Amino acid sequence: MRRRLRAHGRPAGPATLVELEEGQGGILDRLDLPEDEARRLMELGFLPGHRVTAALAAPGGDPRVFRVDGAEIALRRETAARLVLRRNGE
Amino acid sequence: MSSCHGCGAAQPLTEMPPGAAAPAKRKTIALVGPPNSGKSTLFNRLTGLRQKVANFPGVTVEKHVGELRLEDGTELNLIDLPGIYSLTPRSEDERVAHDVLHGKMADVPRPDGILLILDSTNLGRHLMLAAPILSLGLPTLVVLNMADDLCARGGKVDAAALASQLGAPVTLISAREGIGVDAVLRFLAGTVATPEPVELPVLQDIPKCREWVARINARARYHAPAPPVWTRRLDSVFLHPVLGPVVFGAVVVAVFQSIFTAAVPLMDGVRQLVTLSGDWLAVALPASPWRSLLVEGVWGGVGSVIVFLPQILLLFLFIGVLEDSGYLARAAVIADRTMARVGLQGKSFIPLLSAYACAVPAILATRTIENKRDRIATILIAPFMTCSARLPVYTLIIAAFIPERPLLGSALGSRAAAMLGLYLLGFLAAVVTARLLKSSVLKSHRATFILEMPPYRWPTLQSLGLRLYDRAKVFLRRAGTVILGVAVVLWILAHLPVQNGQAPPIEHSVVGVIGRTIEPLIRPLGFNWKVGVGLISSLAAREVIVGTLGAIYGMEGNAGSASLQEALRHDLTPAGAVALLVFFAFAMQCMSTIAVVRKETGGWRWPALQFAYMGALAYAGAFIANQLLR
Numbered sequence: 001m002r003r004r005l006r007a008h009g010r011p012a013g014p015a016t017l018v019e020l021e022e023g024q025g026g027i028l029d030r031l032d033l034p035e036d037e038a039r040r041l042m043e044l045g046f047l048p049g050h051r052v053t054a055a056l057a058a059p060g061g062d063p064r065v066f067r068v069d070g071a072e073i074a075l076r077r078e079t080a081a082r083l084v085l086r087r088n089g090e
Numbered sequence: 091m092s093s094c095h096g097c098g099a100a101q102p103l104t105e106m107p108p109g110a111a112a113p114a115k116r117k118t119i120a121l122v123g124p125p126n127s128g129k130s131t132l133f134n135r136l137t138g139l140r141q142k143v144a145n146f147p148g149v150t151v152e153k154h155v156g157e158l159r160l161e162d163g164t165e166l167n168l169i170d171l172p173g174i175y176s177l178t179p180r181s182e183d184e185r186v187a188h189d190v191l192h193g194k195m196a197d198v199p200r201p202d203g204i205l206l207i208l209d210s211t212n213l214g215r216h217l218m219l220a221a222p223i224l225s226l227g228l229p230t231l232v233v234l235n236m237a238d239d240l241c242a243r244g245g246k247v248d249a250a251a252l253a254s255q256l257g258a259p260v261t262l263i264s265a266r267e268g269i270g271v272d273a274v275l276r277f278l279a280g281t282v283a284t285p286e287p288v289e290l291p292v293l294q295d296i297p298k299c300r301e302w303v304a305r306i307n308a309r310a311r312y313h314a315p316a317p318p319v320w321t322r323r324l325d326s327v328f329l330h331p332v333l334g335p336v337v338f339g340a341v342v343v344a345v346f347q348s349i350f351t352a353a354v355p356l357m358d359g360v361r362q363l364v365t366l367s368g369d370w371l372a373v374a375l376p377a378s379p380w381r382s383l384l385v386e387g388v389w390g391g392v393g394s395v396i397v398f399l400p401q402i403l404l405l406f407l408f409i410g411v412l413e414d415s416g417y418l419a420r421a422a423v424i425a426d427r428t429m430a431r432v433g434l435q436g437k438s439f440i441p442l443l444s445a446y447a448c449a450v451p452a453i454l455a456t457r458t459i460e461n462k463r464d465r466i467a468t469i470l471i472a473p474f475m476t477c478s479a480r481l482p483v484y485t486l487i488i489a490a491f492i493p494e495r496p497l498l499g500s501a502l503g504s505r506a507a508a509m510l511g512l513y514l515l516g517f518l519a520a521v522v523t524a525r526l527l528k529s530s531v532l533k534s535h536r537a538t539f540i541l542e543m544p545p546y547r548w549p550t551l552q553s554l555g556l557r558l559y560d561r562a563k564v565f566l567r568r569a570g571t572v573i574l575g576v577a578v579v580l581w582i583l584a585h586l587p588v589q590n591g592q593a594p595p596i597e598h599s600v601v602g603v604i605g606r607t608i609e610p611l612i613r614p615l616g617f618n619w620k621v622g623v624g625l626i627s628s629l630a631a632r633e634v635i636v637g638t639l640g641a642i643y644g645m646e647g648n649a650g651s652a653s654l655q656e657a658l659r660h661d662l663t664p665a666g667a668v669a670l671l672v673f674f675a676f677a678m679q680c681m682s683t684i685a686v687v688r689k690e691t692g693g694w695r696w697p698a699l700q701f702a703y704m705g706a707l708a709y710a711g712a713f714i715a716n717q718l719l720r
Contacts, residue, residue, distance in 0.1 A: 036180070037538055042296040043175040044542065045215050049297070056329035058424045065329065065423065065543055070212050070314050072543040074423045076430070079538050 013087070017066060017080035020054035026085035028052050028068075033082045045069030046083060118167045118199050119278060120190060122223055123207035124216050125173030126544050128235040130154075132207060132265035133170035136274065140556050141170060142451075144413035146440065147542050148173065148458035151183040153190055153198065160279050169198060172457075177222045182457040182465075191226060203229040205274065210234035210262060211245060211315050211545075217303040220256060221290045229284070230258050231277040237262040237270065239545075245315030252310035257288035266550065318545040321416075325543075328420045338424060343498075345408045346506045346513075349401055349481075356400035364393035382645075383581050390644025391577025391637040392569050394654055398482035398633070399565055403558050405478055409447050410557045414549035418443060419541060426539055432521045433528025438468040442520070445475035446513075447561075449683045453690055463534040467527045469687055470700050473678050474520035476513045479632040483674050484512055486636055490655035491667040515675045519707065573637040576627050580641050596645055615673065615709070616666025616716035628679045665719035669712035677708035 014020050017028075028050050031038040045068040046052065055072060057064035062077040075083075121129045125147030134141050137156030142149060154170040171190055172183035179188040186195070193200030206223050208216035213234070224230055234240075234247065240262075253260040259282045263270030276282050291302055327333050368389040375381040412418050422439040429439055438459060445452035452472045459465040476484075488508050495504040502510075528534075583600040585593040596602050597619075604626070605619030612622050620642050624635035636654075643657040662670065678684070678701050687697040 039178065039296065040175070040180065040538075040540060042300075043215075043218065044540065047297050047300050056325055057331075058329065058426060059331045059335055060427055063423055063426050063539060063541075065325075067317075069214050071215060074419075074426075074539070074541045074543060076426065076539045079540070 014085055015087070016085060017052060017054065017064075017075070017083040018077055020052070020085075022054055022056065025051050025053035029084045029086040031083055033079070037079075041079075041083070044073055045071055046073075052083070052085075116165055116167055117202040118169060119203045119205060120169045120171055120201035121205045121207060122171055122187065122191065122219075123173060123233075123235075124175055124209065124219060126542070127173065127207045127209045127216065128265045129173065129207045130170055132205070132233065132235065132263070132271070132274070133168060135265055135268060135271055137168055140560060142557075143553060144418070146413065146416065146419045146544055148183065148440070148455070151186075151454055151457040153186050153195070155198070158278065160275065162279065164279070166278060169201065174219070176219065181460040191223075201228060203231075203278075205231050205233055205277075207233045207235050207265075210236050210240040210247060211243065213247065213307060213312055214300075214303060214314060217307065218296070218299050220258075221299060221302065224256060224258055224290055231274065231282065232256060232258050232260040233274060234260060234262045235265050238264040238267055239318075240315050243315030243318060245313050247307075247312040248310050252306065252312070253285050255288070255306040255309050257285055257290070259284055321545040324546050325420065328417065329423065334420075334424055338421065341412075343502055343506075343510070345405075346510045347502055349404055350485075350503060350506045350509065353401040353404050357397055360399060361397045364389065364396060368393060379585070382585075383578065386644040387577045387581030387641050388574065391580070391641035392573050394640030395482060395569050395573050395633055395637045396566070398485060398636075399562060401485060402478045402481055402565055403562060405481065406447060406557055406561045407554060409444070410554045411549050413444075414547065414553055416544045416546045419543050422541055423543075428521075430539075432524040434464060434467060434524050438464060441468055442472060442475055445472040445477060448477050448479070449473045449475070449680065450686050453683070453686050456690070461534060463528075463532040466691060466696065467524055467532045469690060470527060470696065471520040471524050473680065473683050473700070473704065474516045474523065474676070476516045476675070477632075477680075479680065480512075480674055482633045482636045483628075484509055484671060486654065487658065487667050487671055490658045491662075491664055512671060512675055515672070519676055523703075568631065568633075569637075572630055573634055576630065576634050577637055577641045580623070580627065580638060581645070584642070584645055596642070601642070614716065615712040616663055616669045616720070618661055620661060621666075621670065625673075625679075630679075630681055632674060632679045663720070665716045668719055669716035672715045673708045673712040675708075676704055676711050678704040 014024070014026055017026075020026055028046060028048050030048055031041060031046065033041070046066075047069070050069055053067040055065040055067050063074045064077070064080065065072050065074045066080070121133055123129050126149075128143075130141045130143045130150050133139070133154070133156060134143065136158050139154075139156045141154050141156075150170060150172045152172065156168045156170070158166045158168050160166065169190060171187040174184050174187045177188060177191070179185040189195045190198050191201065191204075204223060204226070206220060208219070220232060232252070234249065234252075240246070247262070249260045249262050259277060261270060261273040261277070263274065265271070273282070291299070328337060368385055371389065372381065372385045375384070412421070418440060421443065425439045438456070440458075441452045441455040444455055449472045452475070453469050456465045456468045456472070459468060488505050492505050492508050496502075497504055497507050580601060583604075584596050584602075586600045587594065593599070594602075597606070601623055602619065605623040608622045608626070609619045612625065617625070620639065623642065624638040627638040628635035639658070640654055643654055658667070684697045684701060687700060688694055691697070
């Protein structure tokens with residue numbers, strides 16, 4: 001909850017997938033993850049330049065389902081926080 | 091594990107058939123594709139086999155070989171492989187697919203051709219697998235599955251244009267509906283024209299590979315389908331922060347209540363049949379030791395277990411609906427936080443949920459878990475989940491000792507609530523054990539949880555029917571082999587030693603002596619020697635105890651499950667009954683499970699530890715229950 005409020009305070013919009021609100025989307029910029037995990041996520045569609053939209057989540061907001069490249073994929077908060085969005089660029 | 095295959099872990103047919111010495115080498119074709127793209131559904135259609143299929147990624151965790159006979163008489167071997175996203179394996183199941191494709195699997199020849207199965211509603215991502223697979227240089231048919239879905243949701247693709255882009259034949263099918271499968275057969279017969287091969291970029295760089303896919307998709311005029319409307323609608327309920335868990339709870343309560351209420355008339359019917367046929371045999375046959383063996387041993391033993399068939403089938407029907415509809419993946423998301431708290435991940439939830447049916451396929455399903463320590467922890471706790479073999483034991487004792495009273499109006503009765511409590515007890519034991527393991531010997535970094543949500547689909551009657559049929563076969567086979575065997579051995583031991591041509595009273599027979607030898611050990615738990623004999627026999631499989639008690643009481647002249655309840659009430663105190671339930675909730679009484687844990691962990695270390703731990707917990711739990719309630 002706190003993170004969301006902070007996200008509102010920023011003019012530049014959400015910085016990572018975690019800060020996306022339900023229904024909100026953003027363009028993925030990079031994956032700050034070890035090579036292995038980043039590859040798996042890229043195979044599933046989390047590619048830089050692609051649009052990611054936050055969908056529903058489990059109670060408590062974690063994990064959350066994200067829509068990307070025609071698929072719906074659930075990620076934990078800790079992973080979503082490493083997927084960085086492009087700033088100023090909707 | 092012979093007694094438990096078919097629980098979902100289908101048996102691979104790896105041997106060549108007798109006529110395999112024929113001159114021409116039989117060709118091998120592999121089915122390859124991303125998870126949940128429908129490989130096993132097509133495999134089943136082509137081979138007539140019944141590999142388990144369900145609607146979530148990672149159902150197939152092992153290679154399965156089947157045969158196919160084409161119209162011209164040519165025979166082929168078909169290999170169904172676990173789903174892969176790329177040729178870089180990350181988990182055990184992906185390694186199997188990788189090794190088969192590269193000809194590194196010892197008992198399988200390198201495939202002569204490939205059926206590449208892709209989900210046509212998801213071509214943007216799925217086509218990324220085409221480049222590395224086509225570059226293997228084997229004759230390949232690109233099968234775009236779920237064409238019915240693509241069409242219904244307004245998507246389309248030009249298969250011919252895609253074929254010339256890929257340099258490989260492409261066909262649209264719906265494996266589920268059986269549409270377009272003839273094109274696959276024509277490819278297998280070698281009568282499909284192959285387009286000019288093209289140079290494909292084998293790119294380690296995934297973004298570049300995705301760009302390549304976007305280019306060919308544009309040339310093949312691929313229109314991605316609209317998002318599945320019903321899936322969105324259902325998810326807004328099932329993944330709702332409040333409604334989601336409420337629906338989950340309601341589903342669980344409804345399942346337990348109907349296992350008790352809806353199954354009762356059917357079970358009574360089977361019981362009547364068993365009793366009537368037993369009575370008829372007793373009258374029709376001349377008095378002899380054989381009649382006694384048949385009526386008391388076989389009918390008393392096997393008959394008292396068969397009564398539970400309707401109940402087990404009902405449970406499997408519910409599990410089948412959950413798996414085939416796609417709800418299971420959502421349940422895994424809801425459960426992830428709880429699983430994270432005990433140190434596991436949501437992915438462990440799917441094997442654990444299928445352990446409610448049987449621990450053996452559940453333990454095989456852990457192959458999808460990438461982290462080795464998480465995988466072993468999940469294997470070790472899986473047998474705590476209440477498998478269907480515990481159901482007869484629980485039902486028998488609950489029906490004998492707990493009077494039926496409504497608790498939540500007609501929604502939940504006291505017996506269903508007691509059953510629910512036992513399921514929770516097993517789940518708690520699993521959770522606490524996981525916590526212990528993950529904070530000590532199996533400590534590891536938190537693994538990433540990534541799970542794809544499949545669209546919801548209607549479970550087909552055929553798929554549900556086949557599951558029930560397979561389950562009934564496994565259950566009856568077990569009744570006809572293990573339980574029958576135990577009943578016969580028990581009957582013989584109960585009639586030895588023969589004195590003056592007469593069988594001894596059962597307390598003085600070999601069975602009685604064995605039972606009374608271990609009695610001091612189990613008396614603190616509130617069990618007498620007959621229950622003790624049942625416990626020993628249930629080491630083979632849990633439900634055997636029902637057969638054993640049925641046979642022992644049958645020899646005392648009380649056959650049938652209803653009088654089995656009376657006999658139990660006479661022999662067990664209520665405290666002893668609770669202790670027995672607790673014992674069964676915790677103990678690892680299943681040869682099949684021990685065998686599969688040994689195979690999957692590669693040694694006796696883990697299964698031995700698991701057996702000792704679960705046995706100690708069962709003894710301690712039953713002891714405490716009996717002493718507290720006495």
